[in-house]
Amino acid sequence: MPERKRIGILTSGGDCAGLNAVIRAVTRCAVDVYGWEVLGICKATHGLMTRPPEAMPLDITKVDSLLTMGGTILGTTNKGDPFAFPMSDGTVVDRSTEIIEGYNQLDLDALIGIGGDGSLAILRKLAQQGGINLIGIPKTIDNDVGITERSIGFDTAVNIATEAIDRLHFTAASHSRVLILEVMGRDAGHIALNAGIAGGANIIMIPEISYKIENICDHIKKRQARGQDYSIAVVSEAVCTESGDVLEQGHFADCRLGGIGQYLAEQITEKSGAETRVTVLGHTQRGGISSPLDRILASAFGVAAVNLIAEEKYDRMVAWHDRMVTSVPIADAIKDYCAVDPEGTLVKTARGLGICLGD
Missing domain, CATH: 3.40.50.460 (Phosphofructokinase domain)
Structure with a gap:
């Protein structure tokens, strides 16, 4: 059994159906199978900029009703590049170190980021800069994340x-x-x-x-x-x-x-x-109850992400290929978007x- 860990999870970019199902799967697997602690980070990277960082403890009771619920209980944002963050006075500031500090203040061993190619690119850059152990989960109704055949929310x-x-x-x-x-x-x-x-x-x-x-x-x-x-x-x-x-x-x-x-x-x-x-x-x-296929995909991706953390295989994104879950380097997954052929x-x-x- 891997040593006890404290992991974080956030949803970033536009919302879609199936996000809460991922949160549920990650929490159930991390808590039930591994005995770990899970923190849900609110409003994506904005929650890590807040002081103290804005996060909520997740347990089986809190997530068990999430399978069919639309949106994300953690909140999300698709605004404000942390490397060029627009401030209220019109200036642009690099706030990446604040996010990394927030991750460290929460004493996290790993972070699961659910997002599209843009969100995953930003999260990976943060992870590379701050030594964050990152696992990515692809979600986008556009289904245009590279390598994976399906992303959460598309179906x-x-x-x-x-x-x-x-x-x-x-x-x-x-x-x-x-x-x-x-x-x-x-x-x-x-x-x-x-x-x-x-x-x-x-x-x-x-x-x-x-x-x-x-x-x-x-x-x-x-x-x-x-x-x-x-x-x-x-x-x-x-x-x-x-x-x-x-x-x-x-x-x-x-x-x-x-x-x-x-x-x-x-x-x-x-x-x-x-x-x-x-x-x-x-x-x-983007709204409403997720389809059965999105619930299944979200559940499989969530469990696979936790298992990657247990194996300490970081900087990877879970993907769906040939009717099974695999994992690929995040850099390869976001290198090219997947258009219609x-x-x-x-x-x-x-x-x-x-x-x-x-x-």
Whole structure:
């Protein structure tokens, strides 16, 4: 039995379904199997900047009801790079040493960080600088973390988007309309592609495949000529305009993608004459009860992360590959993001089903 340890766990970046299930799995395994102490760090690295560090003890009683709960009981943030942290007076300060000091003040033997590629990159840099024993767990609804085939939160997001498509079919058919569903996907089109196929969409648009409006309009007209008077289009928020412009919601201080659905609706209406409406799914994809697959993945990742600490194998990220949990160096996992392969199985599947991809 490994010596008694005190480990910390934090959730960083955007929230998603399955985070609480990871917290539950880590705590249950660490406490029940190894007899360790677990501290949940609040608000990601911001909790380690606070003095005293903001953390809560986690035990079986506290986490046992978390399996289906959305969000994260620890809180999270996707703002404030600790190496260039924006202060209230407008200055930018390197606060990395404060985070490392916070880790040491909590007397932790290891830290489990749950995050996407950006969060894991920051956590690894902190770990390298401060000698933190770090294990990473991939989570992102975009499913674009390198090496791992699945990240926590993706399956639930796809399920929610698919349900939205299922519901849109009926109203689209009732009014003979083109309905556009804009889904999340900061850099990659995995949600749009998976949900579009699962939901029976007629058009799927992802940032990895360029398009022409006339191709989309031709597809709509061909459907109309066959007596199919409505069409469902699913578009990833990261898709650009036909001329290559990135659309953002400008009233935010940082970059927030959005608006491609409305742009496409206006173009389709103008060039095809089809009555078009837009639904922006937004943060609905991040919330609610996690899917069974995300619960299973979260549980497997949480247990595997604790086992890596027991084996003292640090600077590694757990990953899903060939129907099993493995681990890879964090540096390798975040080196490249995982975009949709334009020649991959799902793209070929969509084409084989007669779905228009716009190219």
